[in-house]
Amino acid sequence: MTKFAGWMGADLQAEEALALLNNMTAADASLNGLVGKNYAVTVPHAVVQQGNGCLMFLAQASLPPARMLELLNIYRRQGSQFLAGQSDPAALVIIDVEQQRLLLATDPIGLSNIYYAQTPHGLVFGSSADFVVRHPQVSNAIAPQSIYDYVYFHHCPSPNTIYQQIKKLEGGQCLVYQNGQVYLQRYWMPKFQEQMVGSLQQAGQELQEHLINAVRRMVDTEDNTGAFLSGGLDSSSVAGALSKVFPGKAKTFSMGFPVEGYNEIEYANIAVKHFNTRQHEYYVTPEDTVNAVPSIAAYYDEPFGNSSALAAYYCAKLAKDHGVKRLLAGDGGDEIFAGNERYAKQMLFEHYHSLPAFMTAGLEICLSLLPEALAKQKIPFKAMRYIEQAKAAMPDRLQDYNFLHRHAAADIFNADFLTQIDTAEPLQQLRESYHRPENISALNRMLYMDWKTTLHDNDLVKVNRMCEMAGVEVCYPLLDQRIVELSCRIPSNNKLNGQKLRWFYKQAMTNFLPEQIINKPKHGFGLPFGVWLKDHQPLKNLAYDAIQDLKKRDFFKPEFLDHTISMHQSVHAAYYGELIWVLMMLELWFVGKDRR
Numbered sequence: 001m002t003k004f005a006g007w008m009g010a011d012l013q014a015e016e017a018l019a020l021l022n023n024m025t026a027a028d029a030s031l032n033g034l035v036g037k038n039y040a041v042t043v044p045h046a047v048v049q050q051g052n053g054c055l056m057f058l059a060q061a062s063l064p065p066a067r068m069l070e071l072l073n074i075y076r077r078q079g080s081q082f083l084a085g086q087s088d089p090a091a092l093v094i095i096d097v098e099q100q101r102l103l104l105a106t107d108p109i110g111l112s113n114i115y116y117a118q119t120p121h122g123l124v125f126g127s128s129a130d131f132v133v134r135h136p137q138v139s140n141a142i143a144p145q146s147i148y149d150y151v152y153f154h155h156c157p158s159p160n161t162i163y164q165q166i167k168k169l170e171g172g173q174c175l176v177y178q179n180g181q182v183y184l185q186r187y188w189m190p191k192f193q194e195q196m197v198g199s200l201q202q203a204g205q206e207l208q209e210h211l212i213n214a215v216r217r218m219v220d221t222e223d224n225t226g227a228f229l230s231g232g233l234d235s236s237s238v239a240g241a242l243s244k245v246f247p248g249k250a251k252t253f254s255m256g257f258p259v260e261g262y263n264e265i266e267y268a269n270i271a272v273k274h275f276n277t278r279q280h281e282y283y284v285t286p287e288d289t290v291n292a293v294p295s296i297a298a299y300y301d302e303p304f305g306n307s308s309a310l311a312a313y314y315c316a317k318l319a320k321d322h323g324v325k326r327l328l329a330g331d332g333g334d335e336i337f338a339g340n341e342r343y344a345k346q347m348l349f350e351h352y353h354s355l356p357a358f359m360t361a362g363l364e365i366c367l368s369l370l371p372e373a374l375a376k377q378k379i380p381f382k383a384m385r386y387i388e389q390a391k392a393a394m395p396d397r398l399q400d401y402n403f404l405h406r407h408a409a410a411d412i413f414n415a416d417f418l419t420q421i422d423t424a425e426p427l428q429q430l431r432e433s434y435h436r437p438e439n440i441s442a443l444n445r446m447l448y449m450d451w452k453t454t455l456h457d458n459d460l461v462k463v464n465r466m467c468e469m470a471g472v473e474v475c476y477p478l479l480d481q482r483i484v485e486l487s488c489r490i491p492s493n494n495k496l497n498g499q500k501l502r503w504f505y506k507q508a509m510t511n512f513l514p515e516q517i518i519n520k521p522k523h524g525f526g527l528p529f530g531v532w533l534k535d536h537q538p539l540k541n542l543a544y545d546a547i548q549d550l551k552k553r554d555f556f557k558p559e560f561l562d563h564t565i566s567m568h569q570s571v572h573a574a575y576y577g578e579l580i581w582v583l584m585m586l587e588l589w590f591v592g593k594d595r596r
Contacts, residue, residue, distance in 0.1 A: 009122015110171025231267025298592020530577025
């Protein structure tokens with residue numbers, strides 16, 4: 001990911017502009033300041049291409065100078081519309097000095113973030129909210145809505161940020177700033193197909209080829225490139241592709257936990273043996289959590305509550321310690337090839353709507369007439385619960401078990417705080433994303449929504465920041481544009497065959513991956529935080545002290561915070577353990593940003 005910061009619209013003297021850029025980026029020595037008419041930007045020197053009165057650099061990945069110059073020429077002919085015609089759109093920044101125009105664009109998925117804030121004198125932008133908020137014309141006032149959204153999603157969803165004045169682009173978006181105005185557009189939307197062109201076998205072969213070729217494009221050398229390896233489908237696929245590029249020399253890195261039910265090293269080692277990789281392992285401890293969590297919370301430019309960030313950090317650190325500068329991550333496979341259990345569960349509910357109306361009406365009448373004692377029996381109760389969920393609209397149904405739908409907001413948040421937020425906004429954001437594509441299946445709607453909610457706003461933020469903190473680059477072979485578009489060509493009933501998750505993908509990888517990995521239960525880098533929190537006193541002190549300190553802020557009712565701790569100490573330890581992590585990381589983020 002390319003670090004950058006700058007602005008357009010304010011014309012400062014070169015010395016003053018360079019000093020301000022230096023302050024925005026905390027004097028990052030890897031960046032080089034460039035100042036021109038009404039603009040200034042700081043970016044690694046090697047990634048900048050200039051020509052035809054324009055300056056361009058990529059916000060993620062890299063291209064040969066000749067290709068970047070070609071893109072600049074296309075932009076000069078077509079303007080901001082040129083992005084829609086690219087077969088492999090990249091995240092980029094263009095400063096058009098002649099037209100006094102700024103263009104910011106993310107790639108279709110949004111592999112990295114671009115932040116921006118409009119000011120009275122122009123537009124400030126950067127790869128980090130930390131950079132943007134340091135500009136003197138950008139306020140650091142916290143957005144109350146984003147606090148609520150954080151508790152809802154465990155991250156701050158785009159297009160908003162934790163700061164009132166700062167926004168961030170979603171995947172496939174382009175921002176144009178000119179004449180004091182901001183124009184936003186979606187230049188890319190997926191084209192899902194339900195009629196297969198060619199055979200599934202051919203598509204499977206194509207998938208393997210695309211994956212290996214994507215890895216080949218993304219690697220550097222066999223000594224400084226490695227791959228995350230959890231032992232799941234995606235990380236094993238990427239590790240396998242890396243072993244094809246560097247036979248017998250591919251480096252892989254795995255995290256384990258000395259807790260029963262949380263350790264997946266055995267599956268990682270199956271992949272290691274199958275692909276003959278040079279494996280490195282580390283077992284994360286409660287002490288590691290206590291030592292790293294405050295720094296991790298502070299390193300994120302917004303509050304971030306995904307607990308698997310800890311494993312991602314230690315895995316990236318392990319790779320760094322073994323000479324790796326670039327890691328390949330397996331994120332994205334579940335979201336483009338239908339691998340999450342919630343997809344299968346929701347399709348069971350969708351089947352209810354395909355039944356004849358007389359049948360559903362008759363069933364509902366019969367259940368409603370049951371005596372109360374009989375209605376509470378296991379089978380009738382489950383039937384009524386199934387119908388209740390099936391009749392709920394999508395995507396609202398996906399959030400049925402969300403903590404903020406199970407508990408009244410008035411019992412959690414202070415009354416004054418609640419007057420500043422819209423409790424319906426998180427669901428409204430999901431609805432807008434879910435319904436944005438036209439004429440596609442319910443499954444593909446869920447996938448598209450998750451490209452934003454799960455990937456762009458959550459998992460990719462997690463891995464990007466933790467790799468950056470550890471000092472390594474990260475690339476995502478499964479989110480190569482060729483693979484994303486191939487996934488869109490696979491019919492829904494081949495991605496999810498009945499209740500068989502990732503059916504096409506597993507068929508495509510049958511001769512590539514070990515059978516034990518293809519058929520293993522889904523796991524990943526889960527953190528046994530709730531287990532450790534019960535027995536490890538330093539971790540308990542860190543978490544409980546952070547929650548007590550949240551009382552000093554104006555968000556939560558003190559009795560709710562006390563109740564959360566008491567419930568965690570009861571039989572509900574697992575359920576409330578996640579909430580404690582989310583609240584702890586919120587407070588530690590504030591502390592890390594010197595907002596005590």
